[in-house]
Structure formats: C-alpha cells, structure tokens
Amino acid sequence: MAYKVKRHKKIYRRNRSRRFSPLHIFLTILIAGVVFFVGWSVYQPVVDFITGKTPVPENTSSASMPVSDAGSSSEVSEASQPGNTPENTDASKSAYLPVDVLKDSARLDSFLSSLEGSQINAVVVDLKDETGILHYASKNAQAVSADAVASDAVDLSAVIKKLKEHGMELIARVNAFRDHTMPYANADMAVRYQSEGGTLWLDDYYENGGKAWLNPYSSSSQQYITDLLNELAAAGVKQFLLDGVQFPEGVGLNLAYYPGSGSKSQQQALSDFIGAVDTAMEEKNCKVSVYLPAEAFIGDGLAQYGGNAKGIAFHAVTVDLRPSEFDSDVEINGANLTDPVSKPYETVKTILGALKASLGSSAEITGVIQSDGYTTAEISDEIKALNEQDVTDYLLFSEEGSYSFEKSGTSAAS
Numbered sequence: 001m002a003y004k005v006k007r008h009k010k011i012y013r014r015n016r017s018r019r020f021s022p023l024h025i026f027l028t029i030l031i032a033g034v035v036f037f038v039g040w041s042v043y044q045p046v047v048d049f050i051t052g053k054t055p056v057p058e059n060t061s062s063a064s065m066p067v068s069d070a071g072s073s074s075e076v077s078e079a080s081q082p083g084n085t086p087e088n089t090d091a092s093k094s095a096y097l098p099v100d101v102l103k104d105s106a107r108l109d110s111f112l113s114s115l116e117g118s119q120i121n122a123v124v125v126d127l128k129d130e131t132g133i134l135h136y137a138s139k140n141a142q143a144v145s146a147d148a149v150a151s152d153a154v155d156l157s158a159v160i161k162k163l164k165e166h167g168m169e170l171i172a173r174v175n176a177f178r179d180h181t182m183p184y185a186n187a188d189m190a191v192r193y194q195s196e197g198g199t200l201w202l203d204d205y206y207e208n209g210g211k212a213w214l215n216p217y218s219s220s221s222q223q224y225i226t227d228l229l230n231e232l233a234a235a236g237v238k239q240f241l242l243d244g245v246q247f248p249e250g251v252g253l254n255l256a257y258y259p260g261s262g263s264k265s266q267q268q269a270l271s272d273f274i275g276a277v278d279t280a281m282e283e284k285n286c287k288v289s290v291y292l293p294a295e296a297f298i299g300d301g302l303a304q305y306g307g308n309a310k311g312i313a314f315h316a317v318t319v320d321l322r323p324s325e326f327d328s329d330v331e332i333n334g335a336n337l338t339d340p341v342s343k344p345y346e347t348v349k350t351i352l353g354a355l356k357a358s359l360g361s362s363a364e365i366t367g368v369i370q371s372d373g374y375t376t377a378e379i380s381d382e383i384k385a386l387n388e389q390d391v392t393d394y395l396l397f398s399e400e401g402s403y404s405f406e407k408s409g410t411s412a413a414s
Helices: 022-051 105-115 141-145 156-165 219-234 266-282 344-359 376-387
Strands: 093-096 122-128 134-136 149-154 169-175 239-243 287-293 316-320 329-332 335-338 364-370 393-397 404-407 410-413
Touching: 105 156, 105 404, 122 156, 141 219, 149 156, 156 169, 169 219, 219 266, 239 266, 266 287, 287 364, 316 344, 329 344, 335 344, 344 364, 344 376, 364 376, 376 393
Parallel strands: 093 122, 093 393, 122 169, 134 149, 169 239, 239 287, 287 316, 316 364, 364 393
Antiparallel strands: 122 134, 329 335, 404 410
C-alpha cells in the first residue's frame, strides 16, 4: 500500500520580512548562550564515547544477535535472539552437529567455539543414522553381528565430557524403523514382500537402489531400538530425538507385508511404540521427542503415518518448520503461503499455528528452524514466530553444521 506525504501549507508559506526589537535581540543572545553551554557540557562525553575512552557496558551473561535490515520482515525482541539469555532457562536451544564434524577433533573444537556466547545449550548428533549405522562404539550384540557399528565410531563418554566442558548437552538422534542395515541381518525384523514367508520388501527396484526397512509391528525390531536407547542412556545420554518413527515410503507399498500386525492399525502401532519408549526412558530420567516433518500433520493420505500423524499419540514432538522444506505455494487452512523461503517469520508462524490446532495443547513442541541461507535477523524472525506461540524449544539446523553468531562485537563462525 502506498502512502502520500501530507504537506502542510504553513511550511511552504513565504516568510515576510520584519524588524527586530531590542527585546528580540536580548532573547536571541540569551538563547545562544544556553545552547553554547549545553553543547560544551556534552561535547567531551560524546568524544570519549566515539573514541572508545569510555567503556560501553556489556551484557556479561550473553551476547545478542544483531538485527540487520536485510531479510528481516518484522521487529525482533531481544528475548528471541539466539545471542541473548532466554527467559525460560530450562528450554532446549540446540544446533545440529554433523557426524563428520563430530569425528574430527579440530573441526569439533571449531564448531563448539562458534557456539560460545550464543544461546545454544545442546547439540543434536546422529548416533544411529537413516541407513541404520551406529556412530558410537556400541556393544549391542545384534548391532555388532550385523556390522552396523561404524568403523570410526566415537567414544561416547569422551564426547559427552567434551560437550559438558563447553556447557552443551548431547541430544542423540536415533532413527528407528528407517533402517537399511539390520533387516538384512535379521529378516524377522523386516518388512516382507507380500507374505510372512516372502523375501525382503524393498522401497524401490533393487537395480534402482531399493532398500529394506524395519517392520514397526515387529516386537524384535521395537526391542532392538529400545535396547540401543537403554545403552545410550547408560552411557550418559539424557535426551533423545527419535526419528524414522514411521512405516516405509517408496514404490510398491501395496506389496509390503507386516508380520505381527494382526488387527492393530498403523497409527496405533506407532503410538504404542512411542508410549513404551517414553515409559522406558522416563524410568532412566531421560527425555524423548519424536521427529516429524510438518507435512505429517497438515497433509493427508500419507501411508507412512497411516494417513496423518494427527492420529498418533505423542508426549513430545519435534516438528520441521524450515521454510526451505515447503513448496513455493503452500495452502494451509484455505490460505495460500507464497514463497515461504523469503518469509521466514510468516512461514514458521503460519505452519506452527496450523500444527498446534492439530496437536492440541498436550504435546510438548520443539521447532526445527533454518540456518542455511539466512541472516541472523531472519533466524531471529523464526525464533520470534515460535515464541509468539509459546514454543521455546528449538533446533537450529544447518546441513553442514555451519553457524555464525555476533558476539561481543566480533563474529564467529564454524
């Protein structure tokens, strides 16, 4: 919407010449003297400030993230900026740490240094990735037998210790049924082709790189995941991000057979598994959040979630709200959201609002927000959108684990 400048006639009225009385001259001299006195009084403090002689007060508890004009579509409160200390000190403010960075001591040190002075208090690491490989030195007999432990697996206790030295908690991301390793070692855990005695079902033709999946109905596959979580908890992990809690996706889904399904629905099977994991980890004073894309809640006909994730019971859920994950034209509740990437605040707020309406008030929500390609101001816009809907926990995601925060007048980046 365009605005016109309203011009007042008095401003443009031509001044008339006039004579000045002695009183006018006296008042003019008096006013000039006052102005000179005030100017001289503030001159030195201003010069000292500009030249740096007077120290600028610093926020010793945190470093604020600057707000630039570029890419910022809204005002950002100090409480929402990654560099400021959050009001909710128990909130999880995490950043994604790639496995290859975790396994490189120098890069890990650089990564952790880049987070110092920021609001980040935890890192998320893939300790069981989507291929089924474990990146910590697991002693689980089934994993070892299946050759599922990476040859360069890390010493988990040493990692946890190092993170704590930098004031960081470890959040272990563990893929559950999206596992393309264990099914080949134990077919009893796998989705089968057409029948219980069939071969392994693959999510595409073999020549196209099709992969096998764990069967969510299988008690042995469920127990395998639970055993890994127990092992991690015993090693000192207190928080888990459980990914891949779903049925397979791919081609030929009508040919997939799930031994052990009985009359239980897919949504009930996933709900029961999540409930059992929550109970097992609560006994160890550990927290579990289930990762899901936003599409799982705002889309329909999604076979991997039995239609829609709204029918799955969650205690805590981590939802991917990154604008880059949405199409250029998204329709939500009858409203169109065009070019989501260029509107981080609007996108996160709109998607999260629709999500909260679906989830209700019972589930604890963590928002996954975008770092790649965004300025600090745009990241702050995403956080502001979360805070405005009472979501204080977030996962800041960069594919390469590259983050940059303005801290105490300097810039640090991994």
